Amino acid sequence: MATIDLRTEIKQFLSSRRARITPERAGLPAYGGNRRVKGLRREEVALLAGVSVDYYVRMERGSLAGASDGVLDALASALHLDEAEREHLYHLARQSRGPGGPRRRRPAATVRPALQQVLDAVTDAPAWICNGRYDVLATNQLARALYAPVLAGPQRPANTARFVYLDPGAAETFFVDYDRIAGDVAAKLRMEAGRNPHDEELIALVGELSTRSELFRRRWASQDVRLHRSGRKRLHHPVVGRLDLDVESMELSAEPGLLLNVYTAPAGTATADGLALLASWAASQEKPATVR
Incomplete structure (x- = not known):
């Protein structure tokens, strides 16, 4: 292994x-x-x-x-x-x-229906669930719209780390603070590697990024680590433009290894207006097809 x-x-x-x-x-x-x-x-x-x-x-x-x-x-x-x-x-x-002791339970590859219901109940803020490898496992409608550039590729689950390092042109356009984001992604993957060094999919992801991205190799070699925490994320969305979002990242105690991420903006700000516009756009894009 x-x-x-x-x-x-x-x-x-x-x-x-x-x-x-x-x-x-x-x-x-x-x-x-x-x-x-x-x-x-x-x-x-x-x-x-x-x-x-x-x-x-x-x-x-x-x-x-x-x-x-x-x-x-x-x-x-x-x-x-x-x-x-x-x-x-x-x-x-x-x-x-404990080299031969019990290993950390492997994070779920999918989310329970009840968790998807929780995401869907959040209608005014983008909300999504990922694991420590940055696999996007579940989203609500607004998160699908917000992260449309990340989700554009055919690979599933979509992976934010791959987007950041293997599609740098699109990632630099989407993330206003691309250099900081790239550093944070590598540092959080390093943290996950220390937490769960037996995760074969994580090892494969690090190997893939190291092989295909010199920037990732440099960031990985720095040995920096970061925690998933609250913060600010500045995005440039292709439909609604600049969004300065407050981010809360929360571990799901009932699902070890999974994180719930919710993006919000203070009422009355340009970003709040942008999210409302994005919600309208998302609703128009996801209307069910008419049954003939």
């Missing part, structure tokens, strides 16, 4: 985070002006984390199996990890501790 090489993931993640921290930022004296390493030395990280140099070296070589939560917290603090990076470190450690 294809799987992520955890030792390599751990090594590259820790070394990349160490490389970005200067002694000054870490509160350490920088003796001499000719440092042969970028960022902190291993012994400096060990000092900050309160562990032996040999122990830290073993961790950076990919061995987190014996690291306690206290050691992981100290390491995260020493490397100035943010919330997403801390969570990623814990995911890698948990996977290291």
